[in-house]
Amino acid sequence: MGALLPVLVLSLWEALSRAGVLSEDGFSRPSRFFVAGAKALADGTLLVQTAQTFAAAGQALAIAAFAGIVLGAILGLFRPLERAASLTIESLRPIPSVALIPLSLLLFGFSRDMSAAVAAFACFWPILLVTISAVRSVDVRLIEVGRLLGYSLPNIIAKFALPAALPAILVGIRVAAGIAIVVTVTTEIVTNPRGLGFAMTMAAQSLQADLVWATLMWVGVIGYLLNWGLERLERRWLRYR
Amino acid sequence: MLEAHGLSVAYGAQTILRDVSFDVAEHEFVCLVGPSGCGKTTLLRTLAGLTAVSSGSARFKARSIDGPQTELAVVFQDYARALLPWRSVRGNIALALEARGIPSAEHAGRIAPLLEKLRLAQHADKFPSQLSGGMQQRLQIARCLAQEPQVLLMDEPFGSLDAITRQELQDEVARLAKDERRTVVFVTHDLEEAIYLGDRVIALAANPGRIAEIVTIQLPRPRNQLTTREDPRFLEYRHRLYRHLGH
Numbered sequence: 422m423g424a425l426l427p428v429l430v431l432s433l434w435e436a437l438s439r440a441g442v443l444s445e446d447g448f449s450r451p452s453r454f455f456v457a458g459a460k461a462l463a464d465g466t467l468l469v470q471t472a473q474t475f476a477a478a479g480q481a482l483a484i485a486a487f488a489g490i491v492l493g494a495i496l497g498l499f500r501p502l503e504r505a506a507s508l509t510i511e512s513l514r515p516i517p518s519v520a521l522i523p524l525s526l527l528l529f530g531f532s533r534d535m536s537a538a539v540a541a542f543a544c545f546w547p548i549l550l551v552t553i554s555a556v557r558s559v560d561v562r563l564i565e566v567g568r569l570l571g572y573s574l575p576n577i578i579a580k581f582a583l584p585a586a587l588p589a590i591l592v593g594i595r596v597a598a599g600i601a602i603v604v605t606v607t608t609e610i611v612t613n614p615r616g617l618g619f620a621m622t623m624a625a626q627s628l629q630a631d632l633v634w635a636t637l638m639w640v641g642v643i644g645y646l647l648n649w650g651l652e653r654l655e656r657r658w659l660r661y662r
Numbered sequence: 663m664l665e666a667h668g669l670s671v672a673y674g675a676q677t678i679l680r681d682v683s684f685d686v687a688e689h690e691f692v693c694l695v696g697p698s699g700c701g702k703t704t705l706l707r708t709l710a711g712l713t714a715v716s717s718g719s720a721r722f723k724a725r726s727i728d729g730p731q732t733e734l735a736v737v738f739q740d741y742a743r744a745l746l747p748w749r750s751v752r753g754n755i756a757l758a759l760e761a762r763g764i765p766s767a768e769h770a771g772r773i774a775p776l777l778e779k780l781r782l783a784q785h786a787d788k789f790p791s792q793l794s795g796g797m798q799q800r801l802q803i804a805r806c807l808a809q810e811p812q813v814l815l816m817d818e819p820f821g822s823l824d825a826i827t828r829q830e831l832q833d834e835v836a837r838l839a840k841d842e843r844r845t846v847v848f849v850t851h852d853l854e855e856a857i858y859l860g861d862r863v864i865a866l867a868a869n870p871g872r873i874a875e876i877v878t879i880q881l882p883r884p885r886n887q888l889t890t891r892e893d894p895r896f897l898e899y900r901h902r903l904y905r906h907l908g909h
Contacts, residue, residue: 562743565712570761570809571732580757584748661748661789 458635474616478601481540493552518543544597551593555586668718677870693860701871735806758808796827865906
């Protein structure tokens, strides 16, 4: 059912292109970019580029999730610390992640780390903020139960606070996963000569509109698959609900 | 075993409890009863080490209570908030064993009798959200027993259950307290429940919370939902304590 709209749009596109209404130079034609995409898939280039983008985005997400959850749990549990950190957080958070590209390039050169660092910065904030608010809204009764059973503070965080906050944190991670792909591809388009972003830049420079479109749609497909996978993971972890 | 001596609790200018003194003997079942707002829950929380005393003292085995200790287990009224929704029945009980550092190889052997005792054996792998209110409360009690405490502090444990389930659980708790020889402090606003369960009933008065009367209940055990409640002495206790509930 959800596939109806894309199929309709692509068919209309194909028809308009064949009728000469849409310029083939820029818009290519669905039948052509499916061929271009299939070719790139078959000769492996698209897969290599996908792996590069995924690796950088995955690395970014892992770093951001680890840092965001640990720091978010601490700040969520200790109000005074959160107040002390809020000025720093609120002044760093508005920095556009792509503004860090030059700095990251300086630090990491043309590498996966360069993309991952920029994307990690972008992903960190939503995970941090969601974790702070999720941990803060954990029912005090659960914490009391932990204390009454004789658990130490680190154990109360690990066994009570974080699992209770997990549903909200997982939503934050899913949002951040989308951001990771977006920012990683952006860094690849702007400077980093690797991954799907770079593939699109190169295809555009050699006037291969079909390949540009094919890659673009591929990014959409993997973004969709990523979200689908994370949603399934969420459902499995939260099956108690 | 447990004692309050000149215990007062105040939040800012508001006095919740004033000069409360009583003691609870080992294996005794003491009920705290009083109108809402008389501070009976606060009193229980000070005994649990969850609420700090402003003046006077709360002591367990002659040692001042300055925080939660595993010898004292608490059964909360709102069982749904006290259970971990992501852990099964078994997992919630195991929580108490993990806290005591009991190797996981021994868990099954320790959990089984508790499941049996609290009639949860068929539900061992369900999550709390799949249980009725009465079962959830029995699960919370099972977890408290797994803690192997000397004292059970129960805060209106049956307050949100229906009448039939409540009577069932009253008898179960009375039996558990006797069989396992636990000391119980039981908070309730239900006077009949207090008389039915208690060896002694401590009636509290409100504003500020203080002790109104302490009555020793001399009804034979085991008690019976029909005959005990029809016993003339039961009615006598009820008459005597009724006025403390703000009537």
